[in-house]
Amino acid sequence: MSATSESPKYKEIKIPSATPLWNLDAWQYVPEGKGTSPCPVIVMAHGLSGNKTMGLKQYAEIYVQMGYACVLFDYRRWGASDGTPRQVVKVAEQLEDYxxxxxxxRQQPAFDPNRVVVWGTSFxxxxxxxxxxxxxxxxFAAIGQCPYLGVTATPPFSWTLIKTATYAILDSLKLKVGLSPIxxxxxxxxxxxxxxxxxxxKSGMFGIVENSPGAKYPNTINASSIFELQAYSPKDRAKNIQCPVLVVHCETDTLCLTPGADATAAASSHVEVVRFKDCGHFEIYPGAKFFxxxxxxxxxxxxxxVPV
Structure with a gap:
């Protein structure tokens, strides 16, 4: 199934998650006419509150035409994957889903088990x-574009911050006792x-939606997700990286700030940071200025x- 007859086709698949009876919904692309040799595969997922319908297809189609296989998936509780309550961020679950x-x-004969590339955008x-x-x-390698690495802007003290924090605390308490999230x-x-x-x-995220035919975006998230963000710092793990990693940093990004990219690059010689000057967080997606x-x-x- 594809957007046009010229676009690479994908197969909808269900991958059992670590939670019994909860499947991950995924789109699997395999290059046509690839021959009998297994090809490298790129595992892809979207950022905070996003799902695979929001622009990932445009990247995957380009990679597949180069000879790479791609598997795009939604996390548990998000997109077309199973899991309740919905729209709840759990970092540990998302990493486990990857x-x-x-x-x-690695279990598919069409894919080279030794050449798996991990791809992610934003969160x-x-x-x-x-x-x-x-x-x-x-x-084998990894690509993180405009990645959240543990450094983001501190919101100014305001009534909005007070309300958001209150919702977050109440949401955390509700989830702990098994009630529906806020x-x-x-x-x-x-x-x-x-x-x-x-x-x-808001304009940037809905710009992704507008440039992604068929995209579905509820624009909701559990309030206590802000605590998950505060506790998560990928840059602190970078010292253990031993494979090639590309970090694409947008220099005028207001969500994922420069010190995060700097610290990640400093932690491992295997990390290459490429900076786009005068580029905001949402300006590298399909249809945007730097795509x-x-x-x-x-x-x-x-x-x-990762040559094919």
Whole structure:
């Protein structure tokens, strides 16, 4: 199934997650006419509050035309995957879901088990760095674009902050006793309650949706997800990275700040940081100003480090 007759086709698959009876919904691309040799495979997921319908297909189609297989998936509780309560962020689960899909890929005869590439954007870009730092997984390479690495802007003290914190505390308590979560906007305008309310957050996220035919985006997230973000710092794991990792950093990013990219690069000689000047967090996605430059970079880097 594909957007046009010229686009690479994908197969919808269900991958059992670590939670019994909860499947991960995934799209699997295999290059046509690849021959009998197994090909490298890129495991892909979206960032905070996003799902695979939001622009990931555009990247995957480019990689598949280069000869790479791709498996795009939604985390438990998100997108088309199983799991309740919905729209709840659990970092440990999301990392485990990456490991689950990597294991699945290594069991497929069409994929080279020794050349698995981990790909993530925004929050999932941090996951790509974290997964690359786990020596037992032995991934071949990783790409994190505009990744969340543990450094973000501190919101100013305001009534909005007080309300957001109150919702977060109540949500945390509700989840602990098995009640339904308190959902707030994932993206909001400055001054509004929301987990991401930088000036370009709402317009940027909905720009991704507008440039992704068929995208579905509820724009909701559990309020206590802010505590998950505060406790998560992929840059602190980077010292264990032993495979090539590309970090694409947007220099005017208001969500994922420069010190995170700097610290990640300083922690491991295997990390290469490429900086896009005058580029905001949402300006490297499909349809945006730096998308072509971003994809060109990915292609050159993959051809160098993971040749087909």
């Amino acid at each position: 490991r689950t899909v990597i294991k699945y890929c 999932a870009g941090g996951h790509a760095v974290s997964i690359a730092s786990e020596p037992q997984l032995n991934v 959902l707030v906007p994932a993206c909001a305008l400055p001054g509004e309650v929301g987990v991401m309310n930088a000036p370009d957050s 072509d430059d971003d994809v060109k970079l990915h292609k050159e880097w993959l051809q160098k480090h």
